[in-house]
Amino acid sequence: MAKQDEFERILQVAINELELNAEEKASLFERIAQETIGLMIYGSRARGDHIASSDFDLLRLSRFPFSTFKIDRVSVSSYSPEQLMSANRTLFGTHILRDGRIIFDPHGELARILNTLKPADPKDLLDTVRRYSIILNQPFEEKLAYTSGLVRLARYMLRTAVYAKAMIAGAPCFSVRELAERFEDPMLATLLASDPQIVEVPSIELLDELTGRLINIIGPLPINNYGSISGIAVSAWESDRNLAALAVRATSEDKATLSYTDLPKVLL
Structure with missing residues (x-):
């Protein structure tokens, strides 16, 4: 019990060093004090290129899986x-290896795991994005029905493709503002x-812009013979669960942006 109390005290100190307000600190500690x-x-808060509204992206290591949450x-x-x-x-x-900063690791287990990780192969990333991009190749009626989800997915895929492009150029980068400067594309x-x-309101025009830019990097979208997003989800469920999960997510009304930590925990 005394050891657990000491771990929680150290965790509280680590949380207090984050530039959070008092309510955020209290709520965060309450949610993760046990099992962390x-x-x-x-992300940007670790890199130091954040803006006032930027999230604090935290990775929590625990003995058992827990759901992602936001406070x-x-x-x-x-x-x-x-x-x-x-x-x-x-x-x-690759992202956490480059931009992550450990703030609590009493047993050194988080550091040990990170030391075993190797960066992604950017060409493999592009191949995977190309395979999953079939979800974006939809009839107009599907685009109209699922504009928000498809915009989230298109942004996620384009972001991944641009990250891979930066890695191929020899300098990994996960700051969109830095990437905009590097590629001279504001x-x-x-x-x-x-x-x-910051993000634009989802629209067919935005979807076409994102998809067009993605095609410029990965080439033409795969031919979609399934006729719909749900058709992809059903057909791929047994053969490619990640593809099916992304298709299901594309039909979701969830307004949150899609992250490569969402489906599954590590997707690309």
Whole structure:
């Protein structure tokens, strides 16, 4: 009991060092005080290129899987050791290796897992994005019915493709503002943003813009012989569960942006 109390005290100190308000700190500690064996911050808040509305992206290591949750500006993705180890050679693993900063790791387990991870192969990422992009090749009626979900998916795929493009150029980068400067394309800062206060309202025009830019990187979208998004989900459920899960997510009314930590814990 005394050891657990000490771990919680150290965790509280780590949370207090984050630039959160008092309510966010209290709510976060209440949610993760138990079962947390490691905590790290990644993304713009870890890089230091955030803006005022940027989320605090936290990765929580726990013995058992827990659902992702959000408290105001704080987004927490929980991983078991096995789930985090599966981030080897994935986009998410590459992201946290480059931009992550451990803030709580009393047993050193989080650091040990991170030391085993290797970066993703950008060509493999592009091949995977190309395969999944079949979901975007839909009749107009499907695009009209599921505009929000398809825009989320198109943004996610384009962001992944641009990340891979930067990796191929020899300098991995996960800051959309830096990517916009690097590729001399100011629109990328808005098109790829995940901040709800920055992203454009979903529309067919925005979907076409995102899809067109994606095609410029990966080539033509795969031919869709399934006729609909649900057709892809049903047909791929046994053969490619990730593809089916993305198709299901594309029909969701959830307004949240799609992250590569969502379906499954590590997708690319």
